Amino acid sequence: MEGKRSKIWQFFSKETENKAKCDICQCSYSIKGGSTTNLKKHLMTKHRPSYDSVFSLKPSTCISNQPSQQPVNLPECSQFQASSNEPKRKKEAQQTDIALFTRKPLSAAREKKINHLILKLIIKDLQPFSIVEDSGFIELINYLEPNYPIPSRYMLSSGLLDAQFTLVKEKLKDELKRASHICLTTDGWTSRATTSYQAVTAHYILGDIWEMRSALLGCFECQERHTADYIKQELIHLVTDWEINDKIFVCVTDNASNMKAAIRLTGWEHFPCVAHTYNLIVQASLQTIQEPIKKVKCIVEYFHRSSIATKKLYAVQEQLKPGQKPLKLIMDVITRWNSTLDMLERVANLQEPIEAAIGFLHNPVENLSENEWRILPEVVKILKPFKQLTEEFSSENEVTISKILAGNSSVLRILNNLNNTLTCDLSKQLVSKLKAEFNIRFKNSSRHQVLSKSAILDPRFKRQAFADDSCYEYAKNSVREELERMMAKPSFVNESESEDTDSPMFDEQQDSIWLEFDRRTTTMSTTASKTSAITFLFLSQLIYNYINIHCNLVMQPSNESNE
Template sequence: MIAKDFQPFAIVEDKGFKDYSHALNPSYVLPSRKTLSQKIIPKLVDRERENLQDKVCQASAVCITTDCWSSRATTNFMSVTCHYIEDFKMVTSLLSCFEFSDRHTAENLADELLRVAKDWKIENKVVCCVTDNASNIVKAIKLLKWTHFPCLAHTLNLIVRDALKVIKPTVDKVKGMVEFFHKSSTATQKLKCTQRQMGMPELRPIQDCITRWNSTFHMLKRVLESREAIISTIAIMNAPVDIPNQNEWDIIKEACTVLEPFQQVTVEISAESYVTASKIIILCRGLQTVTNHHQTSELITTGKVAELVTTLSSSMERRFHRMEYNAVLSDTSILDPRFKKLAFNESTAVDDAVQRLTTAAARCNPRSEPASPPSGQDLRVNPEPHTSTVWSFFDERASGDNERRNPSTDAVLEVRSYLEEPIIQRAADPLSWWKSKALVYPRLAKVMARKLCIVATSVPSERIFPKRGRL
């Protein structure tokens, strides 16, 4: 309960909890708060850390995400998470979350990242580091000579935030209404009463956060859902709040329609338990297609939203230009059996990716970590082959065949054969597919473990901070 449910150490001193524990087991003696905090929890932490370090050390490659955060008490923290493939499943581990009081220079950030990596013995296993677009952290990763990939969620935030400036006066009016209800408990209760009378769900207005564009989307959508109740409540209370006119309500409705796909993509790429980086090229192209369609759609009737759409389209065109030629994105896309070459529009980008994967596969030793056959299956039909002269002609032929083969040839054959495999369903798990094919493509399977562990966003490291705040 302490670790998983964020209960305080003092829970063992609460009378209700003592009575509950006694009812479950009268003979059990609860530990004191001091014993819990100074002995039991530290031992638990040490044991879990050892177990986690064993797992992380066994990973062939890891992707790191990191972020910095300042608490309300102006205390700075830094978090570092790592992501790797274990038994053909995506695994996320928090490596560290610590107070970071030094200046956030590139050199200091690089020192802290390297310290954490060395502490977990993964400094030579980092294949990519995903962060926001801040210049100091980008430079820090460059100093470490790690591959950097900018967080797609942050990129989308920049794109949408810049476009929302077009409808800023309307958004400001909505903010004013939301702030009115959040600052007045009387207004909030009156709104709930009005919603009940109108047969509407009791939905409290949502405030937006300047660092997350989708909070603005949720704010607009919530106000739109409770529009009539909000207008009635403000009118009844004769509140000094500027209410949007009909044209502005149309802007809010159409803006939500335009921004809905961006919200869907943000949610999909922010996951940790399944492969995400391989989707980026397809999802970004999908956003461009949907947004460009809105430029000629009859659903967009207001000039401001039309301008919003144009701004979104031009910004994506600039930021997503030649995305297929990004080595991180193209390699992960082509190694995903759901997409392969379908993720690309340009054959040159496909050729470049295939060449990189072939070269990487040729460097792999498929015998260094032999894959286990499926459970209950023994691939050795005859564990002790005969050594009589009857078999000598075959042994000579097999020996000659092995001499003619080389890593480059094997790699070319594996890549070619893999690309000829049929595409699997989009809802299927690509890692499960690779598990079933690990013996067929032993070299590519090793390359895959170094590529598909890369995540699309730095959200995993950001999720640590709300938990830190609760602690």
């Protein structure tokens, strides 16, 4: 039957015995009597590249997985000689020929499944389409499935990929319909060909299963000048295509003025990326210690350039610490301040081996002064909290926005405490610059609606996330106002009180700024007045009840029809 073996089934799936659905556009067509004529006609007229990739007469449609046939030279009659092994060889040859003709043909369903798995390999592992032309890949497939016709790179890129993209997009669209609110994040980058792109990712919670999800919605090329109006149009076009215009709650971008202006034009709530803000704060502050950093970079570059110097550094490390694996110096990346921190920390830890290696090599590069060597470990201590928060706030699998106010407050307290222990003037200047930049970048952050509400509703922080009472009162009033709006809705229902649970604690094993926060909040909680505690617990209880009522209504719908 053609319906079982035709290559058309690479792009269609059977719905019933008499109908098949196009995997690319989801249209259904009749296949009565097993005929695939309608399917071929649809593929040829509506999806010509996919049709050509399979049915074109071009030799590139499919890659041969058979060894090349060499001409056979027939021997002269005089060359035949009697041999006891000849009948055995003849029998084996006959068995091989029979096996080739009796081998079970590959079904269309299995061929389609293998095509899908190869495409999945290319997508998930970022492999090139040309992998299907690699001799090792062909040899592997021939061994696993000799009858499988390996698709060409053209068939994969122009046919199968389009069909798979359509299926995944429709599935994601259905999932986004189940999300009530969506947060967007944007990320701009430039390729090696100096082409600019903007990637847009959606972050949301599936209310029915209460699970956080993230999905890349698109990556568009910036073909014109990166004006706010142009970016706004591209973003609106993207969310319209995904049918989520009315679900955008907030959009997170970098601190570029054109991105801020673009989000204002869309009418969405804007929030700057905290990790990017930290990057700007630290990059600006590192200017105060540029001289020691330049010297460190020269040392690292020298050891990276010279194999002799590197071997000497390894040899010194092995002499000083026998049995331990020698460490390599780390070169920083100019656009990533945390790589500068890694470079400084590694050099500080290898001070003795570095100085010894430079001495053995007759000082080929300028060494750090005694004071500069003392600066390095202090700088590492100063910058470590920023690195930790940057990594935490870059997570896609955890709620991070409620940590921002508490995290910022803890960073400032750590900087103040460190300032009393520093011995170098440059280190103190670095702390002063960091605090100044911090106050500029996060000015009035405690009165940001989204930040303050998130912090006060997080059971780990509540009141302790705020630097002063006025900011706390602002957040509390904002939540109360929103509660009043919620309670005014007909859908709001009161239920019996539920038992409050203890707030989850942070992992004390983690070397973190949160240990300082826990110590401070423990002291504050013991001095809080009973009246304010009752007021706050009442507010928290209202929110807790409302959330549980809302979730129960979604997760346990009534089976009774409305009268």
